[in-house]
Amino acid sequence: MATTVRKSAYFSMKTPNRAGQGARLLSALAAHGVNLLAFTGFPSAGRAQVDFIPYDVSKFATAARKLGMKVSKRKAVFLAQGTDKAGACAGICSKLAKAGINMVAMDAVAAGKGRFGAIFWVRPRDVARASRVLRAR
Numbered sequence: 001m002a003t004t005v006r007k008s009a010y011f012s013m014k015t016p017n018r019a020g021q022g023a024r025l026l027s028a029l030a031a032h033g034v035n036l037l038a039f040t041g042f043p044s045a046g047r048a049q050v051d052f053i054p055y056d057v058s059k060f061a062t063a064a065r066k067l068g069m070k071v072s073k074r075k076a077v078f079l080a081q082g083t084d085k086a087g088a089c090a091g092i093c094s095k096l097a098k099a100g101i102n103m104v105a106m107d108a109v110a111a112g113k114g115r116f117g118a119i120f121w122v123r124p125r126d127v128a129r130a131s132r133v134l135r136a137r
């Protein structure tokens with residue numbers, strides 16, 4: 001299977017950097033029927049930043065509003081999926097580098113059964129150009 005890249009929406013928010021915060025947020029969203037393509041979190045200035053990449057943006061936005069979550073406005077992220085092999089993400093990185101587009105961050109994982117997945121970000125001003133370069137759908 002060839003690697004596919006698509007552009008999606010994500011929302012971020014700050015939360016206390018304490019045990020159980022991610023579980024609380026994810027459980028609350030699940031209780032509202034929200035399914036996520038990806039979720040990531042990391043420490044940020046004594047707190048934690050969490051990023052939600054929902055399957056259904058409107059369902060996520062409605063649930064976040066009902067739950068009183070203070071999420072950012074909609075921003076762009078890229079998702080890649082394909083056959084897991086040595087250098088699975090190298091082609092994506094190389095295409096962006098050749099086009100002079102800096103990748104801000106990437107999280108990638110072997111997904112089992114010979115597949116990999118990745119989420120990655122570029123600067124907002126580079127989103128449209130990265131979409132063209134990567135033929136993101």
